[in-house]
Amino acid sequence: MIHIDGSYGEGGGQILRTSVALSAVTGEAVHITDIRSNRPKPGLSAQHVKAIETAALICGATVEGVSIGSTNITFSPQEVRGGYYTIDIGTAGSIALLLQCIMPAAAYSDTDIELNIIGGTDVSWAPSIDYLENVTLKALSKMGYRCEIDTRKRGYYPRGGGVVHATISPSEPEPHDFTEETGDILGISHCSNLPEHVAKRQADSAKDIIGKAGYDCHIITECAEYPSTGSGITLYCGMKGAYVPGKRGLPAEKVGSRAAAELLDELSNRSSVDVHLADQLIPYMGLAKGGSFTVREISSHTTTNIWVTEQFLDVKFKIQKKGNMMEILAI
Numbered sequence: 001m002i003h004i005d006g007s008y009g010e011g012g013g014q015i016l017r018t019s020v021a022l023s024a025v026t027g028e029a030v031h032i033t034d035i036r037s038n039r040p041k042p043g044l045s046a047q048h049v050k051a052i053e054t055a056a057l058i059c060g061a062t063v064e065g066v067s068i069g070s071t072n073i074t075f076s077p078q079e080v081r082g083g084y085y086t087i088d089i090g091t092a093g094s095i096a097l098l099l100q101c102i103m104p105a106a107a108y109s110d111t112d113i114e115l116n117i118i119g120g121t122d123v124s125w126a127p128s129i130d131y132l133e134n135v136t137l138k139a140l141s142k143m144g145y146r147c148e149i150d151t152r153k154r155g156y157y158p159r160g161g162g163v164v165h166a167t168i169s170p171s172e173p174e175p176h177d178f179t180e181e182t183g184d185i186l187g188i189s190h191c192s193n194l195p196e197h198v199a200k201r202q203a204d205s206a207k208d209i210i211g212k213a214g215y216d217c218h219i220i221t222e223c224a225e226y227p228s229t230g231s232g233i234t235l236y237c238g239m240k241g242a243y244v245p246g247k248r249g250l251p252a253e254k255v256g257s258r259a260a261a262e263l264l265d266e267l268s269n270r271s272s273v274d275v276h277l278a279d280q281l282i283p284y285m286g287l288a289k290g291g292s293f294t295v296r297e298i299s300s301h302t303t304t305n306i307w308v309t310e311q312f313l314d315v316k317f318k319i320q321k322k323g324n325m326m327e328i329l330a331i
Ligand SMILES: Nc1ncnc2c1ncn2[C@@H]1O[C@H](COP(=O)(O)OP(=O)(O)OP(=O)(O)O)[C@@H](O)[C@H]1O
Pocket: 010, 011, 012, 013, 014, 015, 036, 039, 097, 124, 125, 126, 127, 128, 131, 242, 243, 244, 275, 276, 277, 279, 280, 301
């Protein structure tokens, strides 16, 4: 059994998700202690419990200590099984983060895994569903990963109620050397149960800033009446993205301009991936035992994910400076 100190590095939810994911892939049981000790409310929250339970469901794992507030769990997996699973997170807990915990192992199933997930699609401190689809999954497809996402309803904080259908097909991760991709900036600006001009103003202010920086951009707007109320914008270009959720009291123009500034910051150097994608690629590069990318800076999520991945897999990551960027290679 592998022991993981959950307080290592970033000490948040990601150590837990990556540990459970790689335990499910390798079949090695894992005991995780001091879970989320660097967060104001340590231990498992509802969305972490749901992620572990879903991982357990798809690989027939027995678990111990999986309840809200728990700081210690044991996860003992068996074989990953294909099939159709319905998962209700019950809150606006992030569907993208639940998938982060499931996706590595799901690729090792003998048949497709179909998931119908109810929860949050556009919430804070997590990738938006549009980021997952247009940045993360696009990058992973270059490594042979196969997952289709269909967002049927968006879910915003606090009610959630978003519905996403994900189909993951069997595949083996392959090494890929990511290089800078240029092109037009694309985006999706959306709102639910709010006047249509909210989505439009978010998009217009982003377009204005992006245009002044000399890029062409195409941002679609979406206005709907879903069970929850909210707004947000995701912009992307190549393997880089920026997501900003709307917030009561935050003008729609600010939401759009923040997303534009964030993406332009990522595009201002020749790196191949953005700071968030960098941490998300690590477990797949570990499984592929190879590949590389450049990024403008290394986050503590990335160094923490490297550490966790090295605990489970026979792989080493090398970090080196490359001009004004950092390069990460899996060996
Ligand atoms: N705006 C964003 N765009 C893309 N990805 C994001 C964004 N914000 C956060 N992420 C990703 O979401 C993940 C969050 O990991 P983290 O450990 O903070 O998880 P968490 O479970 O939300 O943390 P905790 O619950 O401990 O507060 C990381 O993979 C990070 O790259």
